[in-house]
Amino acid sequence: MRLKGKVAIVTGGGAGVGQAIAQRYALEGASVALAEVDMERGKATEAVINSRGGQAVFVPADVSDEVQVKGLVQATLARFGRIDVLVNNAAIIPPQEGRAHELTNEAWDRTMSVNLRGYWLVSKYVIPTMLRQGAGSVIFIASPTGMLGFTRLTAYSTSKGGTLGLMRAMAADYAPEHIRVNAIVPGTMDTPMNAEELSDPANRKKYIAMAPAGRLGVADDISGMAVFLATEDSDYCVGGIFMVDGGLTAI
Secondary structure, X not given: OOOOOOEEEEEOOOOHHHHHHHHHHHHOOOXXXXXXXXXXXXXXXXXXXXXXXXXXXXXXXXXXXXXXXXXXXXXXXXXXXXXXXXXXXOOOOOOOOOOHHHOOHHHHHHHHHHHHHHHHHHHHHHHHHHHHXXXXXXXXXXXXXXXXXXXXXXXXXXXXXXXXXXHHHHHHHHHHHOEEEEXXXXXXXXXXXXXXXXXXXXXXXXXXXXXXXXXXXXOHHHHHHHXXXXXXXXXXXXXXXXXXXXXXXXX
């Protein structure tokens, strides 16, 4: 059990990549606080982890809301007493996504609020606990869209590019206090966030063709890297961008 005795917060932990990471962390011995806006998914994931002998608590939280983020951190500390790992994963693709001139102000603002402000806000309230403890690992789930040009994903791409900038700044700031900040970049994932896009067989075929690995990613592809970055095996990994994308960005 590589994470025995550690406590992790996983945002967006009720489905997809966040759920897979939370479940894998629990199997590796960590206690997990699941932050999720979908009550049904959050409760279901909590129940699955606990039924398998793990330790999980579901905390309803919108990561863009400061009061709810404070409540998430307080609830985690009240239940488990410490926070060793933060996985910033919660993100959205707005249904009104498109080219710059087509975006509504509301779609832009909501995307930035969740995908960028949310990563900063949860980090802001977790970091003081890690500073008191003298160590910690913060993991950002990023995206190739923040590194390459993808059409009709203006708000999402911009938010994910900002996520990498935030990660690098935090990595430089907190490394002297033994808090490691890194990012994982998944490829095109066959997860609920992309379900609508991938429901079109032509789109599915297109995205598979873009990855040299010859398949879409699944949530469990990401959880192994998330475990590595949560352990002392990654002690010298600071400000790293770890590609888990089937070769998408290699070509």
